[in-house]
Amino acid sequence: MKSPFNLYPERNALESTRCEFCAVRVVAVCATLAPEELRRLGEISQGRTVEAGQLIFGEGEPSDALYNVTAGAVKLYKLLPDGRRQITGFLGAGDFLGLALAETNVYSAEAVVTSTLCRFPRSRLEALFARMPRLQGRLFAVTSDALADALELMLLLGRKSAREKICSFLLTLSGRAIGRGAPDNPVPLPMSRVDIADFLGLTTETVSRTFTQLKTAGVITLLDGNRVLIADPTVLADIAEGGG
Amino acid sequence: MKSPFNLYPERNALESTRCEFCAVRVVAVCATLAPEELRRLGEISQGRTVEAGQLIFGEGEPSDALYNVTAGAVKLYKLLPDGRRQITGFLGAGDFLGLALAETNVYSAEAVVTSTLCRFPRSRLEALFARMPRLQGRLFAVTSDALADALELMLLLGRKSAREKICSFLLTLSGRAIGRGAPDNPVPLPMSRVDIADFLGLTTETVSRTFTQLKTAGVITLLDGNRVLIADPTVLADIAEGGG
DNA sequence: CGAGCGATTGAACGCTCTCAAAGTGAGTGG
DNA sequence: CCACTCACTTTGAGAGCGTTCAATCGCTCG
Numbered sequence A, B: 001m002k003s004p005f006n007l008y009p010e011r012n013a014l015e016s017t018r019c020e021f022c023a024v025r026v027v028a029v030c031a032t033l034a035p036e037e038l039r040r041l042g043e044i045s046q047g048r049t050v051e052a053g054q055l056i057f058g059e060g061e062p063s064d065a066l067y068n069v070t071a072g073a074v075k076l077y078k079l080l081p082d083g084r085r086q087i088t089g090f091l092g093a094g095d096f097l098g099l100a101l102a103e104t105n106v107y108s109a110e111a112v113v114t115s116t117l118c119r120f121p122r123s124r125l126e127a128l129f130a131r132m133p134r135l136q137g138r139l140f141a142v143t144s145d146a147l148a149d150a151l152e153l154m155l156l157l158g159r160k161s162a163r164e165k166i167c168s169f170l171l172t173l174s175g176r177a178i179g180r181g182a183p184d185n186p187v188p189l190p191m192s193r194v195d196i197a198d199f200l201g202l203t204t205e206t207v208s209r210t211f212t213q214l215k216t217a218g219v220i221t222l223l224d225g226n227r228v229l230i231a232d233p234t235v236l237a238d239i240a241e242g243g244g
Numbered sequence C: 001c002g003a004g005c006g007a008t009t010g011a012a013c014g015c016t017c018t019c020a021a022a023g024t025g026a027g028t029g030g
Numbered sequence D: 001c002c003a004c005t006c007a008c009t010t011t012g013a014g015a016g017c018g019t020t021c022a023a024t025c026g027c028t029c030g
Helices: A035-044 A122-131 A133-159 A162-179 A193-200 A204-216 A233-240 B035-044 B122-131 B133-159 B162-179 B193-200 B204-216 B233-240
Strands: A046-050 A055-057 A065-079 A085-091 A108-121 A220-223 A227-230 B046-050 B055-057 B065-079 B085-092 B108-121 B220-223 B227-230
Touching: A035 A108, A035 A122, A035 A133, A046 A065, A055 A065, A065 A122, A065 A193, A065 B133, A085 A133, A085 A193, A085 B133, A108 A122, A122 A133, A122 B133, A133 A162, A133 B065, A133 B085, A133 B122, A133 B133, A162 A193, A162 A204, A162 A227, A162 A233, A193 A204, A204 A220, B035 B108, B035 B122, B035 B133, B046 B065, B055 B065, B065 B122, B065 B193, B085 B133, B085 B162, B085 B193, B108 B122, B122 B133, B133 B162, B162 B193, B162 B204, B162 B227, B162 B233, B193 B204, B204 B220
Parallel strands: none
Antiparallel strands: A046 A108, A055 A108, A065 A085, A065 A108, A220 A227, B046 B108, B055 B108, B065 B085, B065 B108, B220 B227
């Protein structure tokens, strides 16, 4: 299945688990590791492909592995007993999956589109920490970044209007695309309106209405392939921070 | 100034920075360190007292130090340009302050009540990482916990009703009190209604109304000294998860 | 061409917010 | 000791933003 969101269709993580040749190496956790360290990491990793909609792991389950997303898109979420859902983040190529490292997963992970992952058994990875302090340091740094993102999201969820939420969301996606070396404008939206709603603490209807509102205002344009063209990022930024 | 929230009034962090005798040692980051490591840590730490309402550090400022809260209560928050505020967390005795470790602070920290802190210069602490991998590992674990808390809070902010938010909040405070060895019921509420509102993504009025509503329903009782008596924690838990 | 799912649009409701006023309590000064 | 102040909390009334419920549209796939 071809998808505009599979950024590295020519390389498949299943073909090789040799980290030295990993397509996302420059942006992933392994970015700052030495060649010898990469080799060791490659020894314990294995590729995995997940279809769109497929569960990678579930909240509450024992956490037996960590992953690096090598292609595609993944969503993380928590559920309430009655089915209400909060998506806590979307991951793309190069992002690390399995943080908030604990005995059991504190969230579920599901593929948004067909994705490839690089899997690291938890026990073996932790065993490497002793030998490779830089690896732990890197994971620590990534966790810190994830925490900073989570706090930013809390500000969004607790204090921003629907309009501001959508604009912040688009800007964040755009910014991440840059960091990944992908086109930042137009921004691809691999996830559904329901997913966006559950990420921003809104309903699908409100998300949809807000998009049309922004479209009517000339701030964005909805393109084919679920991509959004941002007319002027600074205008979007103004709205996102309450200045619009 | 006497306060029911200063849990260790008889010990002052200013009197001694020797970690071996720290009152919060059993619960703090230093919990799993060896005696020799504690001594080294003590060499780079210094006590600091902050008055209620005093800023400890501001968002955007260079992050030059980390802290351990040894007594009192601290709030962390992020602001929008127009003044809207999201409190991302409350810290108590034993909690670590300064996570989401980055070049600049991603949030502001302010004392809720007069508090004592144990201060660690950032550069010197990071220098210790090389010698004491366990210290870094411990800090990593604490950051992971903070991330898990942040995700839980995202679920609360994005998907819970005012009633559910308040109940979740009281239960969390109660649970933390247990971990700290403090009385878990009644629960002390050192922070103002405005703080609670800015933490839960509500307004003071809604917080106040919800408290009276829960009081009328017989679920809680408001005691003097800003303490809340929980009639039945299981009932509170049911409401918090949407079952009430 | 029809089925089916996701997205969009419409109308009405309701939870929470906003604006406003009264109540409460700690601290201060006469 | 008491009156006063001021900040915080509580309560009330009304409005609004986002939700809920419902219908239509559009695209993909069989």
